[in-house]
Amino acid sequence: MVDSIARPNALRTSAEKKAATANGYAMLLLGVVCIALVIVGVTLVTRLDWLGALLILIGAGGAVFIALGFYLLQPNQAAAILLFGDYRGTDRSTGLRWVWPWMTRKTVSVRVYNTTSERLKVNDLRGNPIEIASNVVWRVSDTAQALFDVDDYKQFVNIQIESAVRVIGSRYPYDDFQHEEKTLRNDAGHVSDELRDELQDRVAVAGIYIDECRLTHLAYAQEIAQAMLRRQQAEAVIAARQALVEGAVTMVETALEQLSAKNVVELDDERRAAMVSNLMVVLCSERDTQPVVNTGTLYQ
Numbered sequence: 001m002v003d004s005i006a007r008p009n010a011l012r013t014s015a016e017k018k019a020a021t022a023n024g025y026a027m028l029l030l031g032v033v034c035i036a037l038v039i040v041g042v043t044l045v046t047r048l049d050w051l052g053a054l055l056i057l058i059g060a061g062g063a064v065f066i067a068l069g070f071y072l073l074q075p076n077q078a079a080a081i082l083l084f085g086d087y088r089g090t091d092r093s094t095g096l097r098w099v100w101p102w103m104t105r106k107t108v109s110v111r112v113y114n115t116t117s118e119r120l121k122v123n124d125l126r127g128n129p130i131e132i133a134s135n136v137v138w139r140v141s142d143t144a145q146a147l148f149d150v151d152d153y154k155q156f157v158n159i160q161i162e163s164a165v166r167v168i169g170s171r172y173p174y175d176d177f178q179h180e181e182k183t184l185r186n187d188a189g190h191v192s193d194e195l196r197d198e199l200q201d202r203v204a205v206a207g208i209y210i211d212e213c214r215l216t217h218l219a220y221a222q223e224i225a226q227a228m229l230r231r232q233q234a235e236a237v238i239a240a241r242q243a244l245v246e247g248a249v250t251m252v253e254t255a256l257e258q259l260s261a262k263n264v265v266e267l268d269d270e271r272r273a274a275m276v277s278n279l280m281v282v283l284c285s286e287r288d289t290q291p292v293v294n295t296g297t298l299y300q
Contacts, residue, residue, distance in 0.1 A: 014144035016207070019081040019089025024096030027066050034062035068101035078143045080106040090143045108143045112211065113154075117161050119217055122169035124184065129221035132169045132184070134195060136161050137212040138203070145207025153206045164199040174220065188215055 037059030044052025073079055073094050081088045082104045091097055092110075099105065119133045138157060140146045146153040168191060175185045184191055196213040203210065 014087060014142075014148045016142045016144040017089045019079075019091045019099070021081065021091045021093070022098045024070055024072075024098045027069065027098040028096065031063050031066040034059045034066065038063065065101060066098070069098045071097055071099070071105050071107075073097055073107070076109065076111040078108050078110050078140075080108060080143050080147050082106065087144060087148060106147055108140060108146060110140045110143070112137060112139045113157075115158065115161060116216060117158075117165055120162060120165055120169070121221055122166050124170060125173040128174055130169065130174050130184070131217060131219050131221055132165060132215065133217035134161065134165050134192075135214050135216045136199065136210065138208055138210050140207060141209040142207025145205065150206045153208065156206050157203055157208055160199060160202040164195055164202055168195045168198055174218075184215070184218055188218075191215065 037055045039059075041052040041055030041057075041059060044055065071079060073091065075094050077092075077094070079091045079097070081091060081099055083102070088103065090108075091099075114135065114137055116135045117133050119131045121129055122132055124130050136157075140153065150156045169184065171194075172182055172184045172187075172191060175183050182190055192213050192215055195215075196210050199213060200210045
């Protein structure tokens with residue numbers, strides 16, 4: 001009998017909502033009133049009046065109560081409000097704010113972060129080891145998810161950046177001289193967009209929004225860099241030679257057609273082959289050719 005294994009419940013995602021907080025400046029004014037009550041109570045106590053003691057007690061207690069509820073929010077900051085561990089909402093209003101003293105606050109920055117990953121060694125689509133790194137611009141869009149759905153959202157983003165870069169790096173070849181498929185080197189814009197989509201899917205659970213992704217480093221690993229450089233040079237030479245031969249053949253065909261059309265000279269098959277050979281040597285040679293002047297007849 002196979003023991004059944006209980007599967008963990010699906011992750012319960014949080015959702016940001018607006019918290020019920022008060023303007024801190026209005027509460028500050030109320031605190032000044034409480035301090036005034038304390039001052040009035042002190043003057044009455046000197047006359048042995050029980051009302052003075054009551055005013056001191058109310059004013060001092062109210063001032064301390066109000067003072068414990070103040071907190072500050074800078075631009076692009078937010079505060080998650082909790083009541084005995086229960087999420088009660090997020091305050092995004094800047095300036096001096098106030099909330100009930102028994103409620104705790106967790107401040108979260110919603111500013112834009114700029115993270116550059118380390119150079120990672122990845123095997124591309126063809127199995128070649130390459131070094132790749134990226135720069136990611138991101139920010140917190142949902143404070144509740146960032147705080148409560150992952151343990152440390154900054155560390156979570158850094159790990160997911162590394163994972164996404166490895167996935168995208170192995171999805172494409174480094175280069176392709178035939179231009180038959182997308183590559184990391186020639187299609188950096190497309191690769192960066194796909195990296196952004198891949199990373200966005202991974203960090204959505206943490207309430208993170210990816211603004212931009214760009215590759216900052218792309219190169220073959222040191223152990224194959226020289227070999228791949230020679231391969232690139234050889235492929236470049238072959239491609240250049242192929243283009244040169246195709247152009248030379250076209251030029252020879254054009255020359256023969258025009259000579260025949262204008263009846264400049266009539267050539268038999270043997271002399272036509274010799275002329276084609278000479279033209280191909282002239283057009284495809286890497287060095288300047290030296291012409292030989294024939295002072296005899298065409299057949300000598």
